[in-house]
Amino acid sequence: MEKEIAITVKDLHVTYRGLKKTSIRASWTKLNKRIELYHALKGVSFEVEKGKILGIIGKNGAGKSTMLRSIAGIFSPDKGSINLHGNTISLLSIGVGFNKKLTGYENIYLSGMLLGFSEDEIKAKEQDIINFADIGEFIYKPVKTYSSGMYSKLAFAITAILETDIMLIDEVLSVGDAKFKEKSYNKMKELISDENRTVLIVSHSLETIRNLCNEVLWLNEGELMAIGPADEILPKYQEYMDNL
């Protein structure tokens, strides 16, 4: 049986321009100076099969978040290509587009529509989100009156209940108090283990990666070090990190 591919990344380069942000004066004086470039990703290629859970590891500054954001379409690659094969995608980020002066209820819609869902789709899942967030009457109060725990509970609920084919997760596995932490971890596990869903997780916690992922991609200094089954790559990575 042919395996279905969900994400194809080919020769991905992403570059930050150090001096891109400039003032008018600077653009006169520094016009001819060489622009300092920072290469965050230097030609990474890989494929992810549908339904796989891929963990992305690497030390700080290895380009993990940059890669997630490129795949999510927030950055454009400077070179190379990303093909999502028509899947819907979302970067699981907490509280996107929240307006703190408005009620939590209104923010469900704001945030949800921003993630690319239609009003009707949100309406259908509205109750699930409210139930999952579990913040009681506060859902009808302005978000600025929330405790930080409540805030992340609601934000997590929105992103977790409104699901997409591909989910990108950047270190947001646990929020809220102990009870909610467990609940959100379980929900995350449930979301992730759906056979039709492809998930990419960035995390520094090897424990999390080991528990959740079946494949691991190791980035170092913007380059692909290794990709393969979790139990193969993780020991190598650990050894490498210990020797640093």
Add this chain to the structure above:
Amino acid sequence: MKKFFNNIKKYFKYAIRSAKAELKSEVADSYLNWLWWVIEPLSFMLIYSLIFGTIMKRGGDEFKIFVLLGLTIWEFFNRMITGSVKLIIDNRDLVTKVYLPKYILLLSKSFTYLFKMAISFCICLLMMLVTGVEFNIYMLFIIPIVIIAYILAFGIGMILMHFGVTLNDLANLTTIGLKMLFYLSGVFYNIKDTFGNRAIFGKKIIDDILLYGNPIAFCMQQTRDVTLSNMFPNFMFLGIWGLVGILLCMIGIHLIHKNENSYAKVI
């Protein structure tokens, strides 16, 4: 271009919702609530007509309406331009976390400004009712004038929004530019009366340049002409500025499509 219209269609509802949200949150904490949307243009009008009407002895009730119409158009342009320069940076949270066509931010903002403009026009109508200035059929031409003003402002806004990302001091420049435009556009005086009888180079060029060369002054003048002077608008120049507006929009759309995915790297 097709991409632009598809995007607008796709995100239109979001833009409306986010505009409503912003309007709501703007007044959520204030004591007088939505009344501020009425009080603000009214008090500006009172200030200007006090200074220029009463102290400098110009016009009566009609002058108040004249000023208010001018302010209505001016404030729309002013808000669009000021609002667009820092738009991407102000929405840093959003821009770095989700993909959304960047002109949707401007679209949503522009809805809030259109709303305020509509309130301002309503106050004009009320004033006309109260003061007995006659209504006329020509006033309907305000609609095409506003549409052209919107296209122009949207085009300018997109271009400024793009350069506002990388040019730090663009905001300072636009503040100065707007100040100048404010006095040149004739918000509280009539360009024709003021410059019209002053001949330079043997001809009365200045008022023409000021009137027809500055879209803000032009839209203002046209709005006043159709409302207060029972005149047809100047269709030729409306057409020209409409075309310029469309051209600016196309440039802006092109700039944004080409660069929007890099904004997140810079801010």
